[in-house]
Amino acid sequence: MPRARTLLPFLLLVMVGGLFIGYVTRPGEWYAALAKPAFNPPNAVFAPVWTLLYILIAIAGARTCQRAASSMAMRAWWLQLVLNFLWSPIFFVAHQIPLAFVVILALLATIFAFIRDCWDTDRPAALLFVPYAAWVAFAALLNGSIMVLN
DSSP states (O other), rough: OOOOHHHHHHHHHHHHHHHHHHHOOOOOOHHHHHHOOTOOGGGGGGHHHHHHHHHHHHHHHHHHHHHTSSSSHHHHHHHHHHHHHHHEEEESSSOOOOHHHOOOOOOHHHHHHHHHHHHHHHHHHHHHHHHHHHHHHHHHHHHHHHHHHH
């Protein structure tokens, strides 16, 4: 587990950033009116899932920063955070479903790059990203399905 002085800034950045993005890009009437696939989860599922994932993302980032702050893994960590925070405004505010799909595929690739880059040197950090990869893969399928249906 990373030291508190390393972990706290990561938790604050990821949690506050995620809460802010979630607040300013709340799904509204536009999203409610979209055709969605049968496997679309209820809106109430997203906040608890993202809260847990953001905690895992922050812990993995703090571990990686503490171990190798200028590594390829840390670069991948920062890039995934940027892509993660970009997706919601592109999808929910700009209503650019195809562009959001491209962003979420890039996010998924970056998550896999982080896992690969940490696998041999910090297996726990890599494993912390596995649920994130699974959720983003599901979200990409959902994004792609909404794109096709609309």
